[in-house]
Amino acid sequence: DAKTTQPPSMDCAEGRAANLPCNHSTISGNEYVYWYRQIHSQGPQYIIHGLKNNETNEMASLIITEDRKSSTLILPHATLRDTAVYYCIVRSANFGNEKLTFGTGTRLTIIP
Amino acid sequence: DAGVIQSPRHEVTEMGQEVTLRCKPISGHNSLFWYRQTMMRGLELLIYFNNNVPIDDSGMPEDRFSAKMPNASFSTLKIQPSEPRDSAVYFCASIPTGGGRNEQFFGPGTRLTVL
Numbered sequence: 001d002a003k004t005t006q007p008p009s010m011d012c013a014e015g016r017a018a019n020l021p022c023n024h025s026t027i028s029g030n031e032y033v034y035w036y037r038q039i040h041s042q043g044p045q046y047i048i049h050g051l052k053n054n055e056t057n058e059m060a061s062l063i064i065t066e067d068r069k070s071s072t073l074i075l076p077h078a079t080l081r082d083t084a085v086y087y088c089i090v091r092s093a094n095f096g097n098e099k100l101t102f103g104t105g106t107r108l109t110i111i112p
Numbered sequence: 113d114a115g116v117i118q119s120p121r122h123e124v125t126e127m128g129q130e131v132t133l134r135c136k137p138i139s140g141h142n143s144l145f146w147y148r149q150t151m152m153r154g155l156e157l158l159i160y161f162n163n164n165v166p167i168d169d170s171g172m173p174e175d176r177f178s179a180k181m182p183n184a185s186f187s188t189l190k191i192q193p194s195e196p197r198d199s200a201v202y203f204c205a206s207i208p209t210g211g212g213r214n215e216q217f218f219g220p221g222t223r224l225t226v227l
Contacts, residue, residue, distance in 0.1 A: 034214075043116075043203050043218030044155070087155075096162055098143060098213055102155040 003027070004088045009107040018075040020106050022088030025069040030093045033064060034100070035073045037084040044087065044102075047073065051093070083110045116219035118204050124225045130192040133222045136185055137206030145205040145216065146179055146189050155203075161187065194226045 005023040012018040024033060035047040048055055048062045050071070055062045061074040075082055087105040091098065117136040125131055137144050145160040159169040164181045172179070176195070181187040191198055201223050205216040 032214075036216075038155075041221075043205070043221055044216075045218070046215040049214050095213070096167065098207055098216070099145065099157050099160055099168060100216060101157065102147075104154055 003090045003101065004103050006086075006088050006103065006106045008104065009109070011109050011111055012075075012078045013111050014080060015077055018078040018082065018108060018110070020073040020075075020086050020088075020108065021070065022073070023070045024088070024090050027068050027090050031090045032093055033062065033068075033071050034089045034091050035060070035062065036087045036089065036100070036102075037082075038087070038105075039081075039084040047086075049091075078108075078110045080110050080112065082108065084108060116204055116206055116217050118202075118219040118222050120222060121220065122223045122225075124227065125194055126227050127195055128193045129226075130190065131194045131198075131224060131226075133189040133202050133204075133224070135187045135189070135204030135219060137187070137204070138208070138217055139185070140208055141206035141217070142184060142209040143207045143213070144181060144187050145207075146187070147203040147205065147218075148200045149203065149221075150200045158189070191224075194224075196226045199224055199226050 032049050034049040036044040038044045048060050050062045064071045085105040085107050087102050089100050119134045143162050146158040149155045158171045159179045161181045179189045201221045203221045205218045207213050207216050
């Protein structure tokens with residue numbers, strides 16, 4: 001059962017902000033939104049997560065709508081190394097139930 | 113820290129042979145996950161352990177697959193007998209004990225080819 005919906009692919013010019021949308025209209029109150037990315041031939045890499053407030057770290061910003069039914073991952077200054085598949089995942093906040101269910105993600109291509 | 117270590121990185125075997133994939137989680141991590149990635153099915157969870165105990169093995173495809181975690185620093189995923197449809201990249205991931213359980217740390221994966 002797909003809990004998130006993402007566009008299959010996006011392009012972004014190098015140096016510009018990349019905005020990746022995600023819909024999670026059935027998210028429940030105890031579920032977080034997580035973002036991971038997978039660069040070709042590597043294991044997935046954690047980017048950021050949030051519950052309802054906007055979050056920022058050294059890699060990205062996460063904007064979650066007030067109704068929590070959608071979110072946007074922002075890479076502020078995209079570089080060629082940001083070319084990857086980006087996965088938006090909703091995950092239970094319950095301790096001991098940290099499994100991730102990956103969808104098909106968004107293939108982001110950074111254009112020189 | 114060396115991160116999550118998986119071995120072998122590549123494995124080519126013939127149908128019917130036994131295959132054993134190995135994973136060493138990051139020291140101090142008490143939860144371990146095995147994932148499989150194929151073009152057709154994407155990235156899917158096979159099984160995960162908390163404190164060496166299997167918590168959810170609903171993703172294990174069939175009885176040919178088995179996973180063990182004899183101690184906190186080692187896990188194996190075994191396929192016996194292997195079939196061509198088992199060809200995939202198998203990832204292991206771990207998360208730390210207690211606080212900071214938000215980030216799963218993935219290994220580099222084992223690319224399995226069954227001929």
